[in-house]
Amino acid sequence: MQIKYFASIRERVGRNDETRELPRSITTVADLLDHLSAEDESYAIAFADRETLRAALDQEHVELDAPLGAAREIALFPPMTGG
Amino acid sequence: MQIKYFASIRERVGRNDETRELPRSITTVADLLDHLSAEDESYAIAFADRETLRAALDQEHVELDAPLGAAREIALFPPMTGG
């Protein structure tokens, strides 16, 4: 699965994107956040405040408890400030 | 007092404007409408439907029961349809 990061989340994670094979135990967005947070502190810090963390699966907004399903791309970012 | 007519009211009255000395007994817009209506049928027809008649004194909207006061100009017209 390709993981993309934007704005302050991108800066905290320290990369724009990465591609990973995920263990089968990871079925939701929140599972992935926990998995990455356990791996490295930069993820743990970036994902610490779940209230201000947003996710998209295959370029559509989803809640953090959404199942990953067959999505090929996940994006993680802070609340949007365009317009 | 100068009296101006606009749109359908102007067409029914048959003139754009006129200037008149008004008797002292005429103190409100409605008095003037009654006075003119009694004088000629074209006025009576033009002013028959008071629900759709609008008035302005010295270029400010007023209700038909408004006193004429010291106004120098009165305008009579149908509901507006600009914009």
Add this chain to the structure above:
Amino acid sequence: MTQQILPVTPVVRVQLEDFDAAAEARILSDGRTDVGALVSFVGLCRDEAGRLDALELEHYPGMAEAELRRLAGEALERWPLTGLTVVHRHGKIRPGEQIVLVVAASSHRRAAFEASDFLMDFLKTKAPFWKKEHLKDGADGSWVNARSVDQKDADRWVEQ
């Protein structure tokens, strides 16, 4: 803390000629860095049935400008605008041509949206303009009737 609000003089014109909506909007934003939102409304002459030769817009000279200026002043009192422009044409206007322009500029978009919306609602019911339709078949024109929905739209701003 006292708010520092510069007085804004609205631009109000009643004219026979067409107007340039883009140029009017530019005047409200050029060379400034305090304008975050520009809302422009352009009203056009419609003719879905294809039977209209022209709309003729009669107005009450003097009062038309005065009333638009009063409405603009009211909008400036209700919303923190940085600029406000109202242009209304009179005379014969062909299908597809422009009739009226309102441009509201503000730091924030809600004020610009609401002020332009408010102005159009009150302009419809209070500015002394009247539309007559001239048809292509040459029949005598008929006056456009006021629509009750326009009065309802204007009433929204009183109920608030």
Add this chain to the structure above:
Amino acid sequence: MTQQILPVTPVVRVQLEDFDAAAEARILSDGRTDVGALVSFVGLCRDEAGRLDALELEHYPGMAEAELRRLAGEALERWPLTGLTVVHRHGKIRPGEQIVLVVAASSHRRAAFEASDFLMDFLKTKAPFWKKEHLKDGADGSWVNARSVDQKDADRWVEQ
């Protein structure tokens, strides 16, 4: 009577370059006689304090266009529009420059006002763009925080 509504394809663009609001509005009305109302919203880069060098707009390529297209489609379902255009810039934008454009065209003004207002509210909270401020003093830029008032504005359309 069945209503005859021609399908409308919204124009949606995400681009580095500036846009011409007047030209975009003209495209929605030129040569037509069914457009009675054109509402244009332009969002500009503000800098009241005079300390901003530029805003940097980061976006999610692909999803930004897709999300704007979804929001435009929703507006077209809710209001009888004759045309709809959304242009959003990314990259560095200086104070006074244009950031975003929404133009809504309709037979009647209420639809055009509401659709453009709706689009801006949802664009603010759902389109994947993020603003970073670069200051003149050269300090590292900081991300602009989302404002709760923007979420409240968007919520207005759900409560209706």
